Amino acid sequence: MNKLLVLQKRAVRIVDTANYYRCHTDPLYIKFKLLKVFDVYFLSCSLFVYKFKFNLLPKVCSSLLTLNFENNMTYNFRHVSNFNIPSYRTSLREKCIQIRGPKYWDSIADDIKSIDLLSSFKHSLRNSIIDKY
Numbered sequence: 001m002n003k004l005l006v007l008q009k010r011a012v013r014i015v016d017t018a019n020y021y022r023c024h025t026d027p028l029y030i031k032f033k034l035l036k037v038f039d040v041y042f043l044s045c046s047l048f049v050y051k052f053k054f055n056l057l058p059k060v061c062s063s064l065l066t067l068n069f070e071n072n073m074t075y076n077f078r079h080v081s082n083f084n085i086p087s088y089r090t091s092l093r094e095k096c097i098q099i100r101g102p103k104y105w106d107s108i109a110d111d112i113k114s115i116d117l118l119s120s121f122k123h124s125l126r127n128s129i130i131d132k133y
Contacts, residue, residue, distance in 0.1 A: 049102065
């Protein structure tokens, strides 16, 4: 992913015809309203979880994630995840959609998660990512 990020930064500098090949690229991403490679991955994982939550995925994908039904506990937790995150040992497993998807979903603001339309959700999430730059 880091090699892709380096290539993406180089391409953004070429598109902007930046004078210096080592100029900072964050202002260019803001100028062109582009997402970095890692942010595109975050967006696609979040869209997958959104589609799972609203049953917009094919039936083959229905067993990849499991909802957490322990939200009606008697204890008052600060944060309870909507999805059950399975245990893992390796860093390769950590990068799987079953792990990253729920973690990314938990990091999204609640007002964005509550949007019912897929296109509105995608647009709002993309804008919130761009605003973080």
